Amino acid sequence: MTIQTAKLRDPAVRAFVSAVNSHDREAFLRLLTPDATMADDGSDRDLAEWVDREIFSTHGHLRVDNESNGGRAILARYSNDTWGEMRTEWRFVVEEDGRISRFETGQA
Template sequence: MIPSSQLSDPAVRAFVAAVNAGDQNAFRAVLTEGATMSDDGSDRDVAQWAEKEIFASDGHMDIETEADGGRALVVNYRNDTWGEMRTKWRFTVTGDGRISRFETGQA
């Protein structure tokens, strides 16, 4: 496992830290206004998805691998709703170091 503090991309590192801490303010701060996301190929509303899949269900990311400068992860993701699953994550990071889009799905 890769400690989140050692992830290469600062925005992705902040995203993972916010998820693992259950910190909604930090999560929102790392995203651009109007950020988008998809889950298993279907676009979702970021706020609704994050509330259900992360914050209300105690979501947690354990990083297996990173690629593409830290913007592509393979993660053991767990929450109280679904249990643990192996997932992939890809992040689009803007020039100001915030995430404008993330995509997740089963790995």
Template sequence: MTAYPSDPAVAAFVTAVNAGDKAAFFATLTDDATMSDDGTDRDLSAWAEREIFSSNGRMDIEDVSPDGRALTATYTNATWGGMRTRWAFTVTDGHISRFETEQA
């Protein structure tokens, strides 16, 4: 990685994704966290299982916003290969309450 998020919750999210650590991933989120993929809201648990954990998802961060809550990354998994993506995170009380990802 050439950049890393300064926001602790977002940094923990990226670390958990890259480690394939499901428990750590869900620990970064609020109990009622939501997400969207390419502008469509998804079931977060089902999406994470499909796009991260069962397909070995990984993030190689290219750029991070000054507040550490938005980033551009090459996202790679066994299903789709690698693609350039944008990620935006809403952090509430130190946990991610929403994230949005899309192709960049």
């Protein structure tokens, strides 16, 4: 069962999913702290290069199936033009100002 983006509990995660799904790179980048970091399958990646390659140039899309940790962890079906669809998990660190300082993703 897919959770509608508007019903995701954490505002930062909700905005993250919305920006990914609407392919809004500017909104996506505004959600991140200036020093934000990320990891994919347990390895730190260059955030700007990764989001361009895995999300914005390949039409990335998240369909959230489950959320935990107060909404700061999600289980989702992620698809893009390169890899097709895969089951993924995402974990977010959200700062007091509501911006994301780190996210980690990987196959679930």
